[in-house]
Amino acid sequence: MLLSCSVASLLxxxxxxxxxxxxxxxxxxxxxxxxxxxxELHTKIFTPELDEPRPILITRxxxxxxxxSTAGPATPGPSRAFLEQGYILVHQDVRGQFGSGGEWQDxxxxxxxxxxxxxxxxxxxxxxxxxxxxNVAGNNGRAGMWGIxxxxxxxxxxxxxxxxxxxxxxxxxxxxxxxxGDDIHHNGAFRLSYSFAWIGFMAAERGAxxxxxxxxxxxxxxxxxxxxxxxxxxxxx
Numbered sequence: 001m002l003l004s005c006s007v008a009s010l011l012x013x014x015x016x017x018x019x020x021x022x023x024x025x026x027x028x029x030x031x032x033x034x035x036x037x038x039x040e041l042h043t044k045i046f047t048p049e050l051d052e053p054r055p056i057l058i059t060r061x062x063x064x065x066x067x068x069s070t071a072g073p074a075t076p077g078p079s080r081a082f083l084e085q086g087y088i089l090v091h092q093d094v095r096g097q098f099g100s101g102g103e104w105q106d107x108x109x110x111x112x113x114x115x116x117x118x119x120x121x122x123x124x125x126x127x128x129x130x131x132x133x134x135n136v137a138g139n140n141g142r143a144g145m146w147g148i149x150x151x152x153x154x155x156x157x158x159x160x161x162x163x164x165x166x167x168x169x170x171x172x173x174x175x176x177x178x179x180x181g182d183d184i185h186h187n188g189a190f191r192l193s194y195s196f197a198w199i200g201f202m203a204a205e206r207g208a209x210x211x212x213x214x215x216x217x218x219x220x221x222x223x224x225x226x227x228x229x230x231x232x233x234x235x236x237x
Contacts, residue, residue: 023083024048026070033092033131035102037119041092041128042099044068045136046076048086053140056132057082058090059147060125060154064098064205065091078146078170088139090132094154095124098206106199107153107178110160125158129166144168150175192232193222 027047032040044065048054057077067074068091076082076089083089096104111118129143143165147155152174159169175182184195200218204211217225 023070023080024050024086026076026083028069032099032101033128035095035119035124035127037117039095039102039119040100041095041102041124043090043092043128044076045132046070046089047136047138048083048088050086050138052086053138054086054088056088056090056129056136056139056143058092058125058128058132058143058145059151060092060094060121060128060145060158061147061151062094062097062104062202063150065093066098088132088136090128092128094121095119107175121154121157122161125154125166126161126163129163133165141165142167144170146170146172147174148172192226196226197222 025048027049029045029047031043031045033043034040042065068076070076070083076091077087093100094104095102095108108121110122111120125145132143133139133141143163145155145158145166146169147153149172152171155169155171156174156176158166159171162169178184180187183198184191197218200214204214204218208214
């Protein structure tokens with residue numbers, strides 16, 4: 001049975017020996033994991049040098065995994081406790097973002113069930129778990145997934161058509177209804193300033209051709225910027 005849980009319960013994927021004073025030595029592999037439609041997703045896999053089989057803990061993100069390493073400052077996993085316990089830790093760029101192939105779509109809707117070749121965030125999560133189980137040495141056949149905010153939404157999507165090995169999940173602060181009350185709209189009212197800033201930030205982080213200009217715009221006072229800009233057509237141009 002799939003267990004929706006807090007981060008603490010992710011620590012219960014296996015029975016562990018007492019917590020170590022320091023993390024075991026880790027090896028990092030950077031791979032491209034193929035999805036069922038041939039698109040490949042950029043993934044970092046951190047494997048501990050331990051004899052005992054370990055569970056896999058995954059996070060999938062649109063924000064980029066380039067800075068994640070055991071040396072920090074962005075360390076793998078939700079906290080250092082997972083390094084100390086010797087989890088196999090996996091970070092992945094979602095479809096269309098940073099090092100991954102395919103086309104990015106914000107809050108990608110579920111695929112048409114009538115389309116056997118369709119893909120969505122659920123199939124990408126499923127295919128990722130299946131590939132990791134088959135290709136990462138030392139795993140114990142069990143996987144967990146976690147994420148906060150947008151990454152939490154990725155985790156929630158993975159729950160809805162979960163791979164049988166995905167036995168624990170922790171979707172934290174996940175958006176649920178973008179029209180009623182989650183970030184983009186508040187009870188139907190479009191949040192222009194927030195949406196413009198978030199989309200601009202994403203474009204700049206991906207290294208868009210005008211990234212420097214976008215960052216300069218985002219540093220301006222929002223009220224003054226939108227008052228001077230006029231309508232949305234003017235901003236788009």
